[in-house]
Amino acid sequence: MDLARFPRRRYTEAPTPIEHLPRLSAALGGPDVYVKRDDLLGLASGGNKTRKLEFLVADALAQGADALITTGAVQSNHCRLTLAAAVKEGVACHLVLEERVPGSYSEDASGNNLLYRLLGADSMTVVPAGTDLAGAMEEVAERVRSAGGTPYVIPGGGSNARGALGYAACAAEILGQTFDSGLALDHVVCASGSGGTHAGLVAGFHAGSAQIPLTGISVRAERTAQEEKLHALAGGVLELAGLPGDLPREKVVVRDEYVGPGYSLPTDEMTEAIQLFARTEGILLDPVYTGKAAAGLVGMIRQGELAAGEKVLFVHTGGAPALYAYPDAALKVVS
Incomplete structure (x- = not known):
């Protein structure tokens, strides 16, 4: 995917790192979990x-x-x-x-x-x-x-086609980093909200012929509607980039069972995930997006969908400033 012909402002000087999370991985007893630190992107407090x-x-x-x-x-x-x-x-x-x-x-x-x-x-x-x-x-x-x-x-x-080019570029960045480091990913997990991040990753991996399963954890929408919206958006990204937009429908996978009672409304699974990331790896998540996405990651591991021996990448899309507006949800004691 040639994105050089699109005007672009650069707000981050270098690729965001991919980090191994050994303490979180051990605590969950499943696959080796890695994180793409897009919370470290440029502008005020970063984020996707x-x-x-x-x-x-x-x-x-x-x-x-x-x-x-x-x-x-x-x-x-x-x-x-x-x-x-x-x-x-x-x-x-x-x-x-x-x-x-x-x-x-x-x-x-x-x-x-x-x-x-x-x-x-x-x-x-x-x-x-x-x-x-x-x-x-x-x-x-x-x-x-x-x-x-x-x-x-x-x-x-x-989250339109032009904006989602940012995550088509991120997909290429991930593929380059994993190639250089010899990290063969078995799965990628991200939050799925307005859809530009998820759709851009789908389009970028497809354009790069990467056969890495990608699961988006919905933070608001019902699965079928979200998948249909993202399939259309990812196809629009490919067409904007001058590539065939005939994206296989099965490339877009959304899980919606971690939304809870609604957008931005706390769940115990979200609180546990926020505390796990903070207390094992010193990484801050937010209650609205990354907390629920991480709850999905944890749930998939505990259900055996992401198994021991696999290498799983969690795309950290930022959002930590919102954490301070939800202190009760972040610090709640959960069993």
Whole structure:
């Protein structure tokens, strides 16, 4: 997959490391677990959205935009990183925050909400769950145009075909790193939310002819709907890159049994996974995305789906700033 023809801003100087987690592996008594440290990507506190923004912000600047507009939940890592990219590029940033859980927005909240204020968002519009977010962003864009500005609208999570190129590039990066180190992976596990990360990895592995099974742990959507959405998005990534978009349907695998009662709502499995990673390897996960994805990883190991002797890569997509908005969930005692 030749991505050099796409404009790209580089917010991280080097590939993020792949680390072996021997203490976590021993605690789980299953495969050797490795982690791709995309929590160490550039911009404010890092995370997977940085890879997507490298392509999206470059496209915005190429079009002469002077304002970025995007959307996410009230503790959105994507909104934090889009705002950080806007600050770095010297352009405005307007956020549309969806209160997916009623009563969850607080102007004085910690976590990412604190960082929205610290980084200086030009505006924050809070809307209830179920709002037409594309329409809400277009209203903000029209206000920017009326004031003489040039807006660029980025979908939630940066998860369109152009944004997902960031994780097609990450797939190539993983394949290069594992080749250089002689690490033959048997499985990859990632969070599956807005879909750009999961779909980009699917497209990138497919383009690289890698036969590594990839499982996305849903943090919100039902499995069938999520798989259909991601299959279409991954096909769109391949077509944008000039490759045939006839991606086999079975390449897209989603598990939805770790969502719990809903998006961003804590589960005991998530809390246990957060504590396991923290207390065995000193790695911080977040309750919304990586905590539930890690719960899926742990569940697959305990159920024997990922066996002893295998080598499994967990893609750490960041999100630690949101951890501070959920102290009770992180520190809860679970049996």
